[in-house]
Amino acid sequence: xPASTPPSDFEQALRANFAAAHHLARWLTRTxxxxxxxxxxxxxxAFRSFDRLRPENPRAWLLRxxxxxxxxxxxxxxxxxxxxxxxxxxxxxxxxPVVGMRAEDPExxxxxxxxxxxxxSALRDLAAEYxxxxxxxxxxxxxxxxxxxxxxxxxxxxxxxxxxxxxQLRALIVDREKESA
Amino acid sequence: MTCTEANRLIGPWLDDELDVRSAVELETHVARCGAxxxxxxxxxxxxxxxxxxxxxxxxxxxxxxxxxxxxxxTANARPPRARRWMRDVGLMAAAACAAVVVTSSLQRRPDAGxxxxxxxxxxxxxxxxxxxxxxxxxxxxxxxxxxxxxxxPVRDFAADGFELVGGRLDVIGGxxxxxxxxxxxxxxxxxxxxxxxxxxxxxxxxxxxxxxVSSWAEGGLDYRLVTDMAxxxxxxxxxxxxxx
Numbered sequence: 001x002p003a004s005t006p007p008s009d010f011e012q013a014l015r016a017n018f019a020a021a022h023h024l025a026r027w028l029t030r031t032x033x034x035x036x037x038x039x040x041x042x043x044x045x046a047f048r049s050f051d052r053l054r055p056e057n058p059r060a061w062l063l064r065x066x067x068x069x070x071x072x073x074x075x076x077x078x079x080x081x082x083x084x085x086x087x088x089x090x091x092x093x094x095x096x097p098v099v100g101m102r103a104e105d106p107e108x109x110x111x112x113x114x115x116x117x118x119x120x121s122a123l124r125d126l127a128a129e130y131x132x133x134x135x136x137x138x139x140x141x142x143x144x145x146x147x148x149x150x151x152x153x154x155x156x157x158x159x160x161x162x163x164x165x166x167x168q169l170r171a172l173i174v175d176r177e178k179e180s181a
Numbered sequence: 182m183t184c185t186e187a188n189r190l191i192g193p194w195l196d197d198e199l200d201v202r203s204a205v206e207l208e209t210h211v212a213r214c215g216a217x218x219x220x221x222x223x224x225x226x227x228x229x230x231x232x233x234x235x236x237x238x239x240x241x242x243x244x245x246x247x248x249x250x251x252x253x254x255t256a257n258a259r260p261p262r263a264r265r266w267m268r269d270v271g272l273m274a275a276a277a278c279a280a281v282v283v284t285s286s287l288q289r290r291p292d293a294g295x296x297x298x299x300x301x302x303x304x305x306x307x308x309x310x311x312x313x314x315x316x317x318x319x320x321x322x323x324x325x326x327x328x329x330x331x332x333x334p335v336r337d338f339a340a341d342g343f344e345l346v347g348g349r350l351d352v353i354g355g356x357x358x359x360x361x362x363x364x365x366x367x368x369x370x371x372x373x374x375x376x377x378x379x380x381x382x383x384x385x386x387x388x389x390x391x392x393x394v395s396s397w398a399e400g401g402l403d404y405r406l407v408t409d410m411a412x413x414x415x416x417x418x419x420x421x422x423x424x425x
Contacts, residue, residue: 011249018245026238036244040319043248044255044326076400106219113226116234123235137196138231144198163192166224 010050013058028070042069122172130165251323296353301407311347333359368410377403
């Protein structure tokens with residue numbers, strides 16, 4: 001194909017959001033290879049529906065497809081390795097909010113929040129449903145309505161998941177320090 | 182406003198999702214309440230760490246181009262491929278009819294390995310090996326899109342000594358089957374993949390006509406690996422295909 005062919009609308013939409021798509025896929029799958037598999041499937045699905053849908057918000061649209069492909073891939077893999085990250089029962093208990101807690105040194109807690117390694121491993125431990133809303137909000141900067149579109153859930157659920165995600169992350173970060181102390 | 186109420190709203194407030202009136206009320210509360218102020222500071226610290234200091238997974242160079250190329254090839258290849266596919270169906274249906282006449286009197290198991298053995302031998306004839314020739318799984322996988330109605334898991338195992346040669350569409354027992362072709366030294370291996378409604382089954386291997394057939398089902402797909410290479414090599418590839 002000659003290099004001079006003008007990029008299609010689809011190609012432009014894909015290129016503009018590819019880094020975000022890759023980043024999300026990398027966070028929602030376990031390995032780089034899995035992320036690439038999911039992305040490949042997502043790009044094909046996106047291509048097939050682009051002309052029909054002409055999405056108003058290509059970013060949210062693409063991230064939604066990527067997210068679904070990551071979950072599909074995980075579903076395929078799950079029976080084999082018995083991964084149960086989706087079981088809400090298996091989640092760590094919610095963090096007690098700072099409010100009403102007897103002060104375990106607030107300054108120290110705040111410092112812990114700045115520890116990128118601790119945050120990264122806490123994010124990995126989080127159930128994917130909570131991880132995705134946190135990433136879409138804090139990294140991709142999506143509004144609640146957009147997150148609702150990407151994850152296919154009501155805005156109210158976005159709010160509650162985000163709130164749980166944040167409190168669980170903080171609990172995991174603080175717990176880890178206690179363990180390593 | 183109580184601390185419990187405030188606590189619930191601090192997140193949405195920092196996310197710019199709160200209506201103006203609640204935001205003003207909340208701001209007033211937080212300004213006077215040390216605990217809620219600390220909650221706000223922690224959430225902001227978490228956000229800052231997430232935005233500024235978390236590793237950013239950039240796509241590996243070339244991935245975007247590769248995936249776009251795959252899409253273009255799918256788009257361009259579809260119409261002529263479809264016609265050719267029709268022709269193949271015609272030919273193979275004729276062959277299948279003939280085969281059924283011959284074999285039905287001998288055995289009553291239409292799904293036994295014979296169709297796969299034949300397909301393997303047919304593929305070894307000149308020009309029949311692959312419809313899409315590439316060692317790149319990102320080229321072979323999209324090629325199957327629109328030709329079969331199930332996802333074909335395509336992976337290259339060159340690092341383990343099994344190089345992906347390409348893919349092909351066969352018709353076996355009257356239904357379309359995806360064939361993946363791998364090469365190891367001078368041996369060729371066909372891995373046939375087709376959907377099945379049955380559950381997972383463990384690997385069973387048998388030898389027939391100098392070929393070894395290993396079959397199993399996993400994740401709604403039926404796999405048949407056919408090759409003339411040594412059984413331990415065949416078993417190794419089976420293990421690679423089943424591992425994830």
